[in-house]
Every structure is written in C-alpha cells, then in structure tokens.
C-alpha cells in the first residue's frame with residue numbers, strides 16, 4: 001500500500017520507523033533482530049531505509065602516491081527494502097538521493113523498485129558530507145530533491161529519460177523532507193517553506209520532518225505550511241536523545257536546537273542522559289499526538305528500544 005493511503009485510512013496517529021543499512025560487510029541479521037522487536041510490538045505500516053551516497057576520499061598509498069577512492073559505506077538500501085517486504089510484509093520506503101547519482105541511475109533504481117513491487121520512495125537531495133570531490137556527476141545528476149520528485153512524477157506518467165514507445169507508467173507515492181527549524185542552507189524559514197511547497201506542487205504526497213526537540217517548532221512550521229497552501233500530511237520525525245554526546249553531535253550534524261531545559265537536565269545528570277531523553281520523547285510524542293500530528297516517525301538507527309519504551313508509555317495513557 002502507498003504511504004499516503006496509510007495516512008488517509010488511519011483512525012489514529014501512525015507509528016513508523018526509519019533505519020539505516022549496515023556498514024559495508026556488516027550482517028543484515030542485526031537489522032532483522034531490531035525489526036523483529038519493532039514488528040512484534042508495533043506492526044508499523046511502513047519502514048523507511050536511508051540511502052547513503054558514496055564518498056570520495058584521497059588516500060595516501062604505501063608508496064606515498066595519492067589515490068582518489070570512492071566508496072559507499074552503507075550500501076544495500078534497495079535489497080534491504082526487498083527483504084523487509086519479503087520477511088514482514090510491511091511496506092518499505094527506500095530513500096532515493098540525488099547526490100552521487102546520474103538521472104539515468106535514479107531511473108534504473110526506480111525501475112528496480114517498481115519490479116520489486118515497492119511503490120513508495122522518499123525523494124531526498126543528500127549531502128556531500130566529508131567528500132573531497134563533488135559527486136554531482138558533472139551536472140548529469142538531479143540537483144535538488146524537487147528535480148528527483150519531477151523525475152518520479154514523469155515516470156508515473158510513463159515518461160522516461162529516453163522516448164520509449166508504450167513505456168509502463170510507474171505508480172510511486174513520494175515523500176519529501178521538511179525542516180521545522182529551516183534547512184541549514186536556506187536564507188530563512190519562509191523561503192524554505194516556499195521550496196517545500198514547490199516540492200509538493202511537483203508531486204510530493206507527504207512530508208516527513210527533520211528531527212526536533214521543541215514541539216512548538218513543529219506546530220508553528222505546520223501552521224506556516226498550511227498558510228502557504230501545503231495541504232499534505234506533515235509527519236514529525238523524532239530522534240530520542242540517549243547520550244550526553246548527543247547535545248553536541250545532533251546540532252552539529254542535523255542543524256537543530258536543543259531546548260535549554262533538556263540541555264540543563266542532561267548537563268546536570270550526564271549519566272542519566274538516556275532516561276532523560278526517553279522521558280522528553282514521551283512528553284513530545286504525547287503532545288504531538290494530542291496536537292493532531294498524523295503520526296510519529298522514529299529515527300531509530302540501530303537501537304529500537306528507546307522508541308519502543310516511548311510507545312509503551314504513550315499507549316498506556
């Protein structure tokens with residue numbers, strides 16, 4: 001089923017999850033162990049799997065010469081999605097990124113997904129983090145997420161890169177990213193919301209937000225989106241703070257604010273960071289659900305337990 005159909009039919013907020021593929025050479029078994037717990041407890045309507053761009057490095061060789069190496073640290077998004085569908089019968093949502101892919105490669109990936117019976121995609125630009133060399137394929141890649149949304153929309157009309165007679169139309173439901181605290185490159189939030197509106201006008205069916213710790217940022221973002229004519233579901237993405245180190249790493253990598261109250265609590269009790277983070281997420285989840293959020297999308301990375309604790313708590317309320 002399409003993600004948007006899940007939201008349309010839902011009678012209560014939907015709980016969904018996002019995982020990352022194992023590092024190259026890692027076992028998929030650990031992912032299944034996590035997902036077994038998630039599926040047993042929650043039966044989520046869909047599970048997202050992130051995509052990771054190859055990164056370019058310059059490595060010094062033993063003889064002192066320099067070599068350009070391009071390596072994807074976490075391959076396997078499409079395979080993992082197929083495995084999720086096969087093992088659990090739950091709709092997987094692969095993320096597709098622009099960064100590092102030519103438009104032909106994006107088309108190929110969409111064809112693979114279509115043949116696998118996977119009809120949901122989160123269309124994302126990606127970041128060129130840590131790469132020394134641009135991976136944007138000399139202009140043959142989609143530049144922004146909206147370009148990928150347009151490409152998918154065209155394939156949904158049977159319009160491929162080449163003119164193909166009687167080409168099969170795909171039938172993808174497309175999600176895109178939104179940023180309650182604005183995307184770090186955008187000059188201001190209003191401008192960023194207008195770019196989000198462009199993505200929706202280009203064919204995006206729903207929005208998943210970047211993680212945030214202050215619900216007022218989400219509620220005010222949704223209000224501004226509605227004022228700007230964005231009328232698709234806007235699903236809050238939640239990450240649970242579980243270590244003291246998150247106070248620094250999350251703002252650094254995800255460009256978000258951590259409220260004073262949470263920072264002060266963790267600073268005062270660094271060895272209780274996990275309990276404090278889970279309690280914060282419980283209250284955030286409750287308030288978001290009561291405030292009309294269509295669902296909660298938990299970024300669980302490798303460990304689902306904190307999210308499952310939060311869900312347990314919320315269900316008992």
Ligand code: FAD
Pocket residue numbers: 049050051052053095096097122123124125126127143144145146176177178183184185186191192195208209210211237
């Ligand atoms: P875009 O929508 O393209 O926006 C990027 C920036 O460009 C914004 O500042 C926007 O305002 C601006 N912009 C948009 N259109 C234009 C235009 N026409 N002209 C000028 N500026 C414009 N990263 C991964 O590598 N893999 C993942 O699986 C992944 N999943 C994610 C899932 C979610 C829910 C979120 C929130 C983020 C995810 N990311 C992922 C991170 C994402 O790649 C980065 O946040 C990236 O910097 C922006 O991606 P985007 O799709 O929002 O980009």
